Amino acid sequence: MSRIALSACASESFVLEQPSSVPKVSYARVNGLRQALVVRALRNSGYEYMTNHRNPISLLQQIRWYFTQYRHASRACSYRLYLFHNDQNLPVGYGALQLREERLCLTECVGTLHRGRGYGKAILAALIEIGRREERELVAEIWASNERSIRMHRRMGFVLSSTRQHAGQDLHTYFLNVSSMHE
Numbered sequence: 001m002s003r004i005a006l007s008a009c010a011s012e013s014f015v016l017e018q019p020s021s022v023p024k025v026s027y028a029r030v031n032g033l034r035q036a037l038v039v040r041a042l043r044n045s046g047y048e049y050m051t052n053h054r055n056p057i058s059l060l061q062q063i064r065w066y067f068t069q070y071r072h073a074s075r076a077c078s079y080r081l082y083l084f085h086n087d088q089n090l091p092v093g094y095g096a097l098q099l100r101e102e103r104l105c106l107t108e109c110v111g112t113l114h115r116g117r118g119y120g121k122a123i124l125a126a127l128i129e130i131g132r133r134e135e136r137e138l139v140a141e142i143w144a145s146n147e148r149s150i151r152m153h154r155r156m157g158f159v160l161s162s163t164r165q166h167a168g169q170d171l172h173t174y175f176l177n178v179s180s181m182h183e
Contacts, residue, residue, distance in 0.1 A: 023086060025122045027095070029074070030081040036066045039083060039094045045112040054167070084123050086114070095123045097130060104131050105139045120149070124156055132178040144170035 030036055040062040047056050057065075073079035080097045093110035108123040131138045140158060142149050150172065158174035165171070 022118045022122045022125065025084045025086060025092065025119065025126070026089075027082045027084040027123075027126055030070075030083050030094075031074075033063065033066050035083050036062060036070065036081070038091050039081060042091060042094055042111040043109055046109055082126070084119065084126070086119070092119045093123050095127045097127060099136075100139075103137045103139050104134070105141070106131075107140075120152055121156070124152060128156060128176065128178065131176070135179060138176040138178060140174045140176075142172050142174060144172055150174075 028035075030039060037059070040057055040059070044056045047054060070079065070081065074081070078099045082095045082097075083091055084093045084095065086092045091111070092114040093108065095109075096107040098105045098107075104127075106124075106127045108120060108127060110119045110123065128138060138158070140153055142153065144150075144163065153174050153176075156176070158176045160172055161175045162173045163170050164173070
């Protein structure tokens with residue numbers, strides 16, 4: 001593993017400085033079952049937009065996933081999950097990064113009670129910053145019907161690379177080359 005990836009993977013907690021148009025968030029890497037269960041609740045509030053498992057996740061499924069997959073992948077830095085909190089320390093969403101073929105595949109989710117307030121943009125900005133620090137291209141898969149997410153990713157610099165059929169629907173793949181971004 002490269003030194004860049006290892007140092008970024010070791011980072012556990014951040015406060016993200018954002019322009020005034022984006023809400024202030026803090027985030028920390030999920031390192032316990034309790035945090036993973038908070039992520040489950042946030043994720044289940046918007047499961048219809050997920051590109052992989054498009055059904056609610058049960059408590060047992062999340063516990064099994066945490067102990068049999070997440071802890072190992074997190075230690076290996078092949079999968080990282082971050083829980084985001086607002087300035088009142090309430091969980092508002094999460095972001096995930098999965099290392100695949102030297103690229104970071106990202107997922108972000110904002111809880112339904114917190115949508116439309118700029119948290120999605122704040123979460124995406126944090127994931128982009130991690131990718132920039134690690135000098136890795138970012139990949140996002142987004143359902144063609146999720147116009148709000150597509151618009152946000154495009155505004156943040158993502159470019160459509162391809163479209164394929166998945167589960168009977170169009171799934172877009174977007175890339176962001178962070179090496180071309182300025183510090």
